[in-house]
Amino acid sequence: MPDPRIKNEDQYEALRDKGYSKQKAARIANTPDAGKKGGKAKPYEEWTKSDLYHQAKRVGISGRSTMNKKELIKALRNN
Incomplete structure (x- = not known):
């Protein structure tokens, strides 16, 4: 099921x-x-921190609220 x-x-x-x-x-x-x-999405480096945060939230990355832009990018790529 x-x-x-x-x-x-x-x-x-x-x-x-x-x-x-x-x-x-x-x-x-x-x-x-x-x-x-x-492949139409812009590279993460061109995203705003807010957009990166919302993407991290969508995929369930914990600790995202304390991350800076560089850390969010790393977390999204390694998720």
């Missing part, structure tokens, strides 16, 4: 098969537009 908390079950299962943890796979699968490709 699919987990109702997972928005993109297929993507979640594919990530789990690749060895991602349950928590990380769920965060990615629940991120809006996470499965879309296109």
